[in-house]
Amino acid sequence: MKIWKMFSIFSIILILLFQAGCSDSSSTGEEDGVVTLKFWDMHTDAEKAFFEELVKEYNAANEDKVKIEYTAFNQSDYSNTKLPVAFANDEGPDVFMVSPGDFTKYAESNILADLNSYFPEGAKEDFLPASIEAVTYDDKVLALPYELELLGLYYNKKMLADAGVEVPKTWDELKAAAEKLTTTDVAGLVLPTDKAAYLNFIWYPFLWQQGGNVLNEDGTKSTFNSPEVAKALDYWGSFFQDGQAPSKLQYGPWDAGNLGTGSAAMSIVGTWLIPVLEKDYADTEFGLAPIPVPEGGKPATDAGGWKMAVNANSEHVDEAAKFIMWCFAEDKSRPLKWATEVKFAYSPRISVVEEGKAIYDKGLRKVFTEEIYDSAIPEPRFGPEIVDAVGEAMQQVMFGNVSGADAAEEAHKKIEEALSK
Amino acid sequence: MRRKGMKRKLNESLTAYGFLLPNLLGLTVFVFVPMVYAFYVSLHDWNALSPKVFIGFENYKEMASDKEWWKSVNRTFIFTVIYVPLLFAGSLFFAVMLNSMKQRFVGVARTMFLLPFAITSVISAVIWMFLYDPRHGFINQFFDLLGLPKQQFLGSTDQALFAIIVVIFWINLGYNMMIFLASIKEIPLDYYEAAKIDGATGWKAFWNITFPLLRPTSIFILVVTTIGSFQVFDQIMVMTKGGPANSTMVSVLYIYKQGFEFLNMGYASALAVVLFLIIFVLSLAQLRLYTKKD
């Protein structure tokens, strides 16, 4: 019977406890003339700390006017749980991060506020035209780009030297190198395996190098049944079929762990990897090269990156827009710190890249700056159905024994259907 | 038999509803109302961002020709047909075994079987991804030792679903075994003693006494496991995200994809309504089948 006594005492304490918890003061909107803004983010670690700092600084400088409440979430929860649930209940954050994959859906639903009039004098011209174009919808600028993440081929110098492999420059060389470097312990080439926007992101360069694309110029028709698509799919798939790219990974495909722990000889990853490799895997020598091109192809890489956006349904669009402009469109120091100290990426602002010239030429960064930067194409902002169709085609070729042409044809139909909706 | 007057009957009904009241209220507010709302949403085109547009039964019509959806339903059935009997037989088997082992070790043994249940699904998925790793994984190294060829497991369209079943079985075996064991312990010992005199021991005693007397628990485990097998989500999300090449895309995952990745909330709700009906019919059939005799 003792257990019952314990239970009842425990439960009384706890009921008291949650009574206290229930009396919640929900604090949104205005209080004593101070506007409170919700700012949601998906960054972690140092990047999260950077935004926390920014918010603190901004709150201090605008003490009696604006108070920003910053919250960061795990990335997959952020996009697929927190934001939909919040927007469905009309309580979306005032300021939030938006990925290229979500951009179109949000733009179509009029969730994103037009930022055009909030750019400080002359600031918009400082942004690379392509980066502004990537966030323009119906002549409205619906998000603020703050980084360009480029992709390159990272490799373990020692492993390549030991195997007598030259740094691959063409598709055939990459394939041969991956074959030679694959052992029971080491994967020749690490590529993403699971279906996600990231899978497509890494694959697009192989398509673009041949002049292929998912959609036509104005984004109204699918061009996915082209021979370029089939070729890029088959080439990509061959790494998995021949066992040179592992079918499952211990670390995320974007994670430094694959190269760092020595379980991979080569991997196609983005600019963000450089500081991590320098900091945590300084003992191993890594090299970097542009993504190899096919016979007669031209170099290409993605310029990815999240954007900052303002909720169009917010009661305080003005204040929110002013805040994001303050973050990345005004003073050069903040975007420079973000792109060079906190992480490594390119700022979409010409003056910022200019300012950070010394850093952009440091170590492996030089390869990005001199050999890769010019071939960058902004990451497409296709809706999730198209992303899924492309991803499914890749998966079919990688694991389903389907030919590139057949998989492309299937995806082509799905894309056409998605476009006609 | 006790005589039941009108008053007694009324009293009994009132007490019953009094006992049921908290749950009737809670389930109505926190489950039933949201369910009805989900049905309401299923009649709309809604992306969670802009206002809902009423479209009647369009979502249901669209579903009829959605090949991917029906494939996911099929996959879910395969999962259920393998997983439910496996878990049922496995947990019953070990419950009986534990009941007849040296009793002073039962506690330790039960805890061993139960431990996987304590690990969060995400973490158990991470552990198993390591064990299943095609290159360095424990299982493949073991296979290597035995001279067996290395397998792709989660990276193979043929094996991934089964690999996931093993994980879910691993997690839930101990708990269901414990429920069975608790019920076995409730069976009065003199039943067995009486049977012993008639010469029924071992298997015979199991079939004649244990199994029939476990019927209510068996029904519970079967129905609940069947319902649960239709809702397995976390582990698949972490281990394969429905891949490779959709080979582990079960219905709930597909609903999630439509709802929260594509933001087709209306359509996802319609899918959920249909999935609900499927589970409902199945569970009802199970309950009818097993309780018929009473």
Next chain:
Amino acid sequence: MGKNKTILTVFIFACGLLIILPIFFLVFSSFRAPEDVFKLSLNLGNLTLDNFKAVLETNILRAIWNSLVVSVTVTVVAMLFHAMSGYALARLNFPGKKFVFGWMISTMMVPFTVIMIPLYMVTKNLGLANSYGGLIIPMIFNAYGIFLFRQFYQDFPKELEEAAYVEGLSIAGTFFRLVLPLSKPMIIPLTIGFFTANWNNYLWPLIINQKEELMVVQVALANIVGGGYETAWSIVLAAALLSAIPTFIVFFSMQKYLVDGIKMSGIK
């Protein structure tokens, strides 16, 4: 006979060891340096406590406390409510019994992701968002416990109740004084189940709570996993192990009550 039992015991322990092998890996890896996590060497020389130190630097202890409050409250209240309902459905006669039972069971059949948005709306409108109430109350109501109690009470010896009625106890009195205390054999496993399920609950706390100080352990764990450019699996596994300790404690402390489940011999 004795020999058979020994063989059986050895067999069960062999199976048990196989089952806890992956957990052994979890424990072992949480003591290893980040670069060694996924390596299969039995080198015990490089074990470290650094991972646990790193975990303790996060707000995990506060989160463990929150989870404790939520899980214990849900479990205690749920046991009482579910036992009451299960008893009513198994032993009492009242109009609409079949319907009520069917309706309750049907509430188990909706995938949580589908009712997530409306459930959030309901809970928010009740003023429970960002509070313990919001974390606790919606999680109490679950037909699983009702169903199991109903099945359990179906085979409960009738003679006990009959005797109580003769003594002049009311139905409610019989239940609370006589039946409920004898329900321990089912309450204990269910307690383990409810506590664990709520301890491991992730999606609901993630949605309903925004407040840092009310963060539960699984959300804190997910924040440690992160999704950044470098996943420190050793730290994640250490955090996972640490966060599973309360569940282990519940398992072990309940063992005692499980073992001496009452044998109602003599009653037919």
